[in-house]
Amino acid sequence: MGFLRDTGASLFASALFVALAWALSKTARRFLRGLAAHLLHLDVEEVFRNSREAASDIKRELSRAREVSILTGRGAELQRDSFEELLLRCQARRCRCRILLPKLDVAAGEANWITNREEEMQAFDAAFGTGLLRRQIAATYDYLAPLSVVGHLEVRDYSVPHIGRIVATERVLYLTPYTADRHGRESTVIKYRRGETYDFLMRLVDKLWAASGPA
CATH class of the missing domain: 1.10.287 (Helix Hairpins)
Incomplete structure (x- = not known):
């Protein structure tokens, strides 16, 4: 007993x-x-509860990367500490970074994915619904414009739904799936090592990059 x-x-x-x-x-x-x-x-290496929790890990991976690809929504994180060293290294021509941001100028009859995402955000954040998201994206373009270096830091636009953020290096990829009821910064961040998921998402980024022109 x-x-x-x-x-x-x-x-x-x-x-x-x-x-x-x-x-x-x-x-x-x-x-x-x-x-x-x-x-x-x-091929999942880590799961973070949100962007704040993932920030230090992303910064560490970016500090040793030579090739970086970013697909994002408003892009406000590009103006923060996590990406500062990366942008400086690109300007010094020590690495290459491709950045895809939402397309601002939409032709008649073309889907307006910025408006679509802002309508989602308006439901949980009253600050949106007046074109704020478009202005925030435009501010990111303005921030990156003087930093651009051909072959090292380039920005192009995309026109697909805003359903996630991708930050990829030659070693790992971070996927932040956006939901319709919260800001992207509050969403889960999944870190993938190289494997089937990494290859699939990089294929998407490569095709969007090839289909777009300089922003």
Whole structure:
């Protein structure tokens, strides 16, 4: 009877320790997720709850990258610390970065995906619905224009639905799937190592890049 009691207490303590580690330690959560991905033969390297949690990891990967591709919505993150070193290295011609931003000038009869996304955002953020998203995207174009260097930092536009952000290097890819009920910065960020998902998403970026012209 004492053996069963001691064993039960030990199991409870172990379970409590794991639960606390999961609740309190990012390192523990990352380790367990990474182990599960390895055992299941998935190409997911890490999952972050939002862009803030992913920022330091993205910055670290960008600091050692030679080839970077970015597909984003409003692009406000490009003006933040996470991308500052990357942009400086591009200007110094030490790496190459391709940036795809939403197309501002829409022809008659063409789908207006900026308006489409702003209508979604208006439902949960009253600041939108007056053309704010378009102005924010235009501000990103203005910010990047003087930084552009042919062959090293180039910007093109795309005209597809705003359903996610991609930040890719030659080693990893971060996917932020946008939802219709929250800002992209609040969405989950999934980090993929090279594999089938990486190749699929890079194929999408390459085709959008080839189909667009200089912004």
